[in-house]
Amino acid sequence: MPQSFALLVDIVRSRELSDRAAAQTAVRSAFDSAHETFQVTRPIWATAGDEFQATYSSLYAALAVTALVRLTLTESLDCRFGIGYGELQDIEERPDGVAIQDGSAWWNARAAIEEGHKLESHGYPYLRTWFVGNTTPDPVDMPVVNAYLHQRDHTISRMKAREKRLAAAMLSGDQQETIARDERITQSAVSQNLQRSGATALAAGLELLTPRGDA
Numbered sequence: 392m393p394q395s396f397a398l399l400v401d402i403v404r405s406r407e408l409s410d411r412a413a414a415q416t417a418v419r420s421a422f423d424s425a426h427e428t429f430q431v432t433r434p435i436w437a438t439a440g441d442e443f444q445a446t447y448s449s450l451y452a453a454l455a456v457t458a459l460v461r462l463t464l465t466e467s468l469d470c471r472f473g474i475g476y477g478e479l480q481d482i483e484e485r486p487d488g489v490a491i492q493d494g495s496a497w498w499n500a501r502a503a504i505e506e507g508h509k510l511e512s513h514g515y516p517y518l519r520t521w522f523v524g525n526t527t528p529d530p531v532d533m534p535v536v537n538a539y540l541h542q543r544d545h546t547i548s549r550m551k552a553r554e555k556r557l558a559a560a561m562l563s564g565d566q567q568e569t570i571a572r573d574e575r576i577t578q579s580a581v582s583q584n585l586q587r588s589g590a591t592a593l594a595a596g597l598e599l600l601t602p603r604g605d606a
Contacts, residue, residue, distance in 0.1 A: 396447040397496035399473040399504045405441035414468055425459040428563045451601040457520050461547050462559035473504025476524025499523040517548035539600050546589040558590035
């Protein structure tokens with residue numbers, strides 16, 4: 392069976408939201424936008440309640456998309472992510488033509504989102520993402536990925552609105568001159584903001600951890 396990266400997504404504190412339908416639409420839109428930059432093998436789809444799923448061929452894409460989604464959602468909306476690496480298998484086709492899948496990638500993604508939620512509730516309130524997969528095609532193991540995710544999610548959780556916008560634009564591939572024009576500030580101010588907020592370190596860490604390749 393093919394190996395892939397499965398992603399489970401749920402909306403943080405969804406029961407407290409005044410308009411859950413609007414929140415789901417915003418999450419879908421954030422993923423659709425991120426998928427314009429980073430390759431996805433099966434785009435985001437809703438499963439039940441406030442949960443979504445997607446699949447990726449590379450760890451880089453899964454990590455980049457989850458970072459970009461967190462950066463582009465509004466301050467009142469956040470998501471939790473479980474990334475699992477393993478086998479995927481189509482077991483049944485729904486009436487709409489979308490296959491229902493099973494396999495260790497999904498089991499690992501479920502274990503990841505549950506472990507991340509547990510850690511979030513026990514001393515790591517900034518944590519939103521966890522990874523489970525004993526081996527990957529990338530030269531990196533699970534503890535290293537999760538160490539990066541601790542630092543990444545802590546950095547994003549501390550960012551202000553403009554810092555998130557600038558970080559999202561940089562991660563999407565925009566040049567600093569373009570970002571400066573859109574924000575009506577100088578290129579120097581963009582550079583300083585990206586350094587100060589930790590966005591530059593976040594992107595550099597991702598590239599060192601899992602080189603982009605075909606993501």
